[in-house]
Amino acid sequence: MWSNLPSDLLANIFSLLPPDSLARASSSCRHWHTCAKAYPLSTASNNLAWFLAMPIQRNHTLLSCYLHNPILNNWHALSLDFLPDPVRLVGPIGSLVLIRPTISTFLQLAICNPFTRQFRHLPMLNITRTKPAVGVVMVLDSTQSVLFPCFKVFVAGGMSEAEAPRRGATYEPTLEMYDSRRDTWQIVGPMPVEFAVRLTVWTPNESVYSKGVLYWITSARAYSVMGLEIGTNTWVELNVPMAEKLEFATLVRRNGVLTLVGGICGGEACLWELVEGYNWRLVEKMPIEFGIRFLGSKTSWGSTKCVGSDKAIYLYRDLRSGMVVWREVVDKGKWEWFWVEGCCSFGGKQVQTLPIKGVLLQPSLAPSWIP
Amino acid sequence: MSSVKKVTLKSSDGEIFEVEETVAMESQTIKGLIEDDCADNAIPLPNVTGHILSLVIQYCKEHTSSSDSNSSKSNEKLKAWDTQFINVDLNVLFDLIMAANYLNVKGLLDLTCQTVADMIKEKTPEQIRAMFNIVNDFTPEEEEEVRRENAWAFEISLKNNNVVDTFEVEESMAKELQTIKNMIEDNYTDSVIPLHNVTSDILELVIEDCKKHVEAAESESEPSYSLASKLIDDPLKA
Numbered sequence: 001m002w003s004n005l006p007s008d009l010l011a012n013i014f015s016l017l018p019p020d021s022l023a024r025a026s027s028s029c030r031h032w033h034t035c036a037k038a039y040p041l042s043t044a045s046n047n048l049a050w051f052l053a054m055p056i057q058r059n060h061t062l063l064s065c066y067l068h069n070p071i072l073n074n075w076h077a078l079s080l081d082f083l084p085d086p087v088r089l090v091g092p093i094g095s096l097v098l099i100r101p102t103i104s105t106f107l108q109l110a111i112c113n114p115f116t117r118q119f120r121h122l123p124m125l126n127i128t129r130t131k132p133a134v135g136v137v138m139v140l141d142s143t144q145s146v147l148f149p150c151f152k153v154f155v156a157g158g159m160s161e162a163e164a165p166r167r168g169a170t171y172e173p174t175l176e177m178y179d180s181r182r183d184t185w186q187i188v189g190p191m192p193v194e195f196a197v198r199l200t201v202w203t204p205n206e207s208v209y210s211k212g213v214l215y216w217i218t219s220a221r222a223y224s225v226m227g228l229e230i231g232t233n234t235w236v237e238l239n240v241p242m243a244e245k246l247e248f249a250t251l252v253r254r255n256g257v258l259t260l261v262g263g264i265c266g267g268e269a270c271l272w273e274l275v276e277g278y279n280w281r282l283v284e285k286m287p288i289e290f291g292i293r294f295l296g297s298k299t300s301w302g303s304t305k306c307v308g309s310d311k312a313i314y315l316y317r318d319l320r321s322g323m324v325v326w327r328e329v330v331d332k333g334k335w336e337w338f339w340v341e342g343c344c345s346f347g348g349k350q351v352q353t354l355p356i357k358g359v360l361l362q363p364s365l366a367p368s369w370i371p
Numbered sequence: 372m373s374s375v376k377k378v379t380l381k382s383s384d385g386e387i388f389e390v391e392e393t394v395a396m397e398s399q400t401i402k403g404l405i406e407d408d409c410a411d412n413a414i415p416l417p418n419v420t421g422h423i424l425s426l427v428i429q430y431c432k433e434h435t436s437s438s439d440s441n442s443s444k445s446n447e448k449l450k451a452w453d454t455q456f457i458n459v460d461l462n463v464l465f466d467l468i469m470a471a472n473y474l475n476v477k478g479l480l481d482l483t484c485q486t487v488a489d490m491i492k493e494k495t496p497e498q499i500r501a502m503f504n505i506v507n508d509f510t511p512e513e514e515e516e517v518r519r520e521n522a523w524a525f526e527i528s529l530k531n532n533n534v535v536d537t538f539e540v541e542e543s544m545a546k547e548l549q550t551i552k553n554m555i556e557d558n559y560t561d562s563v564i565p566l567h568n569v570t571s572d573i574l575e576l577v578i579e580d581c582k583k584h585v586e587a588a589e590s591e592s593e594p595s596y597s598l599a600s601k602l603i604d605d606p607l608k609a
Contacts, residue, residue, distance in 0.1 A: 001462070001503075002503035002504060005465070005468070006472075009484070012480070012484045013484045017492065018492070019524075021492045021493060021524075023521040024491075024496050024499065025496075028496045028505050029505045029506060029507060029508050030513070033509075072527075074527040076524065078523040079519075115520070
């Protein structure tokens with residue numbers, strides 16, 4: 001009876017399940033399994049983004065990544081044995097993850113879905129380069145769906161490979177773009193050299209796309225923000241509040257607005273929003289008790305990392321230490337602070353203290369059509 | 372006598388139901404038939420048995436009257452009614468989902484689907500199969516593949532309760548915490564009082580807080596509601 005429930009009704013029920021429950025339900029019989037994989041999870045408010053932690057290991061193949069379930073507040077381990085090469089995390093693309101195989105020094109990109117165990121290299125760039133900035137823009141299409149993700153990847157700056165070995169490879173002041181709908185890279189055009197230099201020397205972390213501009217923040221003091229206006233291919237530079245005093249600074253997007261998260265030397269962690277006229281407005285400070293707990297025995301914010309989705313911001317360090325989360329509580333319509341315990345042991349074995357790079361994504365068990 | 376329009380519905384097993392038109396129109400399917408003037412005689416519903424149809428009509432009645440301005444049925448009362456209503460065995464639930472879909476009664480479809488989803492949540496595949504009478508029809512190769520894909524969902528990490536610290540505190544302070552107060556009063560004072568749900572760093576903060584409350588009480592100020600007690604008494608939050 002239940003194993004023959006019509007697919008559309010079953011899909012309706014499945015859209016109400018969080019990813020872990022769906023994974024277990026899809027393991028019960030063939031029909032349920034087919035249905036779970038054919039219909040992607042809805043993006044209803046009950047489907048929050050999950051924090052995925054990829055351990056950073058030099059030259060070793062990653063065996064597992066770790067997932068935090070925001071509803072039940074527990075951790076899962078997800079095997080990455082389907083990846084052919086060791087990789088570094090670049091950033092999220094909806095339900096997919098953009099990764100960079102580490103076997104080559106020059107940039108190569110790939111996408112994967114750790115739940116469906118799909119992996120695919122993107123085509124090679126037109127200009128080979130090392131350490132450029134990489135940014136992702138989701139294309140808001142009327143046909144946009146989890147199964148057919150539409151996105152663009154922008155690569156800016158980097159150092160170009162010299163044809164003959166010579167001292168001083170040059171900075172590559174060009175911008176390239178990958179369009180998932182065409183599965184090709186094209187050179188968009190030139191970019192100002194000073195931006196190419198800055199983006200290469202202080203290779204930034206995740207990009208943030210907000211209101212037509214793709215932003216990056218330099219990876220160290222003195223922090224500054226660079227923005228690429230996609231439509232006009234023009235660059236802007238923004239100052240950062242308290243740039244000299246921040247021990248860490250990250251950009252996230254909160255409810256569509258560019259937000260800066262930073263830790264002040266000897267002070268609190270703060271969040272600023274970008275408002276009219278490229279000004280920053282302080283919107284929130286991390287409550288002191290969370291700051292104390294997060295820092296533990298450390299005296300500086302230096303090793304702090306941060307990621308955000310529109311509805312949540314996570315501050316983290318390494319795998320075992322806890323995280324501080326600022327998240328919108330849907331029932332109350334406001335944002336609240338939470339503490340999340342770190343991931344400590346699995347199956348009776350202790351988890352090592354690994355440095356990690358985190359990303360927030362919407363888990364999807366349905367295989368995407370990755371071209 | 373009121374001149375309320377009624378329609379006649381006929382179930383698959385020949386049962387006849389006379390229902391007010393407004394109630395029947397909760398079903399988009401029936402609404403369509405009425406609007407297309409196909410409802411002069413009894414509307415046959417070959418996919419729904421009398422038993423299920425009577426339940427659907429009950430649901431529709433309850434939910435139609437709630438939109439009537441004369442009856443002030445609060446959302447909460449309606450939710451409570453729904454919870455009571457949907458407390459049926461799985462066979463009936465299955466038939467209700469099918470009927471709600473066929474008759475296109477959105478509220479009932481949402482309610483039934485959510486109920487099933489809640490039953491599935493947090494169950495293992497074995498428990499799901501047992502509950503819903505599902506046969507595992509995977510081939511060994513398929514089973515292997517499925518297990519590899521979904522293995523992550525079967526195991527979760529344990530909380531870090533490995534560090535065990537003991538704290539010595541004055542009885543007056545410990546009694547600030549209701550749980551511990553009860554233990555003390557039950558003469559559980561011979562050895563260390565174990566607090567399984569609380570890690571040492573939290574316990575430290577809690578003890579600090581208790582200290583402050585005891586000091587405040589001694590200076591005759593009102594003890595405010597303590598976060599600490601909330602932590603101890605609400606293990607889920609610790």
